[in-house]
Amino acid sequence: MKVVVSGGGTGGHIYPALALIHHIQKVDPSTEFLYIGTEKGLEKKIVEKEHIPFKTIEIQGFKRSLSLYNVKTVQLFFKAIKRSKELLEEFQPDVVIGTGGYVCGAVVYAAHKLNIPTMIHEQNSVAGVTNKFLSKYVDKVGICFPEVRTAFPEQKVVFTGNPRGQEVVEIDKEEGVLEQYGLKTGIPTILIFGGSRGALTINNAVLEAIPELVKKDYQVLYVPGNYYYEEVMKKMPQEHPNISVQPYIDQMPEVLVNVELVLARAGATTLAELTALGLPSILVPSPNVTNDHQTKNAKSLVDAGASVLIKDDELNGTSLVQAIDQILLQPDELQKMTLKAKEQGVPDASQRVYEVLQEISHS
Numbered sequence: 350m351k352v353v354v355s356g357g358g359t360g361g362h363i364y365p366a367l368a369l370i371h372h373i374q375k376v377d378p379s380t381e382f383l384y385i386g387t388e389k390g391l392e393k394k395i396v397e398k399e400h401i402p403f404k405t406i407e408i409q410g411f412k413r414s415l416s417l418y419n420v421k422t423v424q425l426f427f428k429a430i431k432r433s434k435e436l437l438e439e440f441q442p443d444v445v446i447g448t449g450g451y452v453c454g455a456v457v458y459a460a461h462k463l464n465i466p467t468m469i470h471e472q473n474s475v476a477g478v479t480n481k482f483l484s485k486y487v488d489k490v491g492i493c494f495p496e497v498r499t500a501f502p503e504q505k506v507v508f509t510g511n512p513r514g515q516e517v518v519e520i521d522k523e524e525g526v527l528e529q530y531g532l533k534t535g536i537p538t539i540l541i542f543g544g545s546r547g548a549l550t551i552n553n554a555v556l557e558a559i560p561e562l563v564k565k566d567y568q569v570l571y572v573p574g575n576y577y578y579e580e581v582m583k584k585m586p587q588e589h590p591n592i593s594v595q596p597y598i599d600q601m602p603e604v605l606v607n608v609e610l611v612l613a614r615a616g617a618t619t620l621a622e623l624t625a626l627g628l629p630s631i632l633v634p635s636p637n638v639t640n641d642h643q644t645k646n647a648k649s650l651v652d653a654g655a656s657v658l659i660k661d662d663e664l665n666g667t668s669l670v671q672a673i674d675q676i677l678l679q680p681d682e683l684q685k686m687t688l689k690a691k692e693q694g695v696p697d698a699s700q701r702v703y704e705v706l707q708e709i710s711h712s
């Protein structure tokens with residue numbers, strides 16, 4: 350089978366795409382892939398590192414009330430469809446899947462125009478603009494939260510879960526992973542990060558909490574994000590033996606299987622990882638996303654007792670330390686949340702998506 354995968358902008362759209370590719374490479378090594386992204390999105394760096402054939406188109410999103418900018422956006426969109434058609438005609442895929450971001454708007458639409466079977470994957474509990482637009486044209490829509498079902502044509506929807514969940518579950522737990530980051534195995538560990546790009550509120554709260562965190566018997570793997578790393582490092586005290594600060598983690602699945610608790614934004618792909626593994630979490634939904642979708646993403650985990658939610662404007666050094674202590678220092682609570690998180694996971698999501706792709710490519 351020949352598969353075109355397109356998705357970009359942020360890690361939340363890219364990692365599910367890569368997890369799916371990895372899975373298909375395992376179950377059917379003869380499959381050929383082409384990944385179509387943009388030059389500017391995170392996908393260029395992440396996908397090229399994996400040696401997956403990668404081509405780009407130029408595209409941008411709409412902005413509110415910037416009319417000239419939006420005229421250019423429309424022009425670029427038509428150009429991007431033309432370029433996508435050229436790439437598709439050259440590669441001749443059996444099927445095309447879009448995992449979100451503006452880029453897949455053009456690629457999946459172009460595929461539909463060329464009568465190539467298409468699927469989109471919606472990671473969030475609220476449908477993204479691009480996916481809503483594409484859902485009129487595609488053959489299938491894979492979803493991860495039951496509540497998003499009604500946003501799409503009913504007969505096209507398949508509950509698949511997020512492929513990244515399956516990827517993290519299949520990782521073997523190796524010794525010495527925490528040591529690579531200057532931490533120790535066998536000590537309760539919390540991972541703190543703010544999605545694929547970092548989050549200022551979380552960084553401010555962690556910096557405020559450092560004087561308390563350094564006194565704790567647990568350890569902290571703190572990932573402020575590439576963009577914020579240098580500023581954060583300037584504010585860190587000289588001595589912080591139980592706190593490791595890393596700009597970005599390339600091998601997140603290996604880290605996730607070695608920590609007991611996570612504090613993060615409520616991006617959909619992060620949540621898929623946490624639930625597939627059964628990892629308790631403290632979630633701080635970003636207030637800057639469309640339709641407050643991160644709060645809605647977090648809701649099912651919080652309702653199930655798998656996560657604790659702190660609102661962005663209620664996060665500070667004190668509330669952060671309190672929330673961590675209440676879970677990480679209470680083995681019963683930690684265990685209860687672990688079980689609840691696991692109940693929410695979809696550990697075979699890649700296989701489910703792959704089966705849909707096979708079905709539509711043969712129909």
Ligand SMILES: CC(=O)N[C@H]1[C@@H](OP(=O)(O)OP(=O)(O)OC[C@H]2O[C@@H](n3ccc(=O)[nH]c3=O)[C@H](O)[C@@H]2O)O[C@H](CO)[C@@H](O)[C@@H]1O
Binds near residue numbers: 546599618
């Ligand atoms: C601000 C914004 O628009 N965020 C959206 C974006 O988030 P974002 O790109 O942050 O996506 P997610 O939180 O869903 O996923 C982040 C991914 O990056 C990985 N990771 C993160 C940090 C790191 O150092 N290393 C690493 O590998 C995580 O393990 C995870 O796989 O896409 C998500 C999925 O559509 C949405 O739900 C989010 O609302």
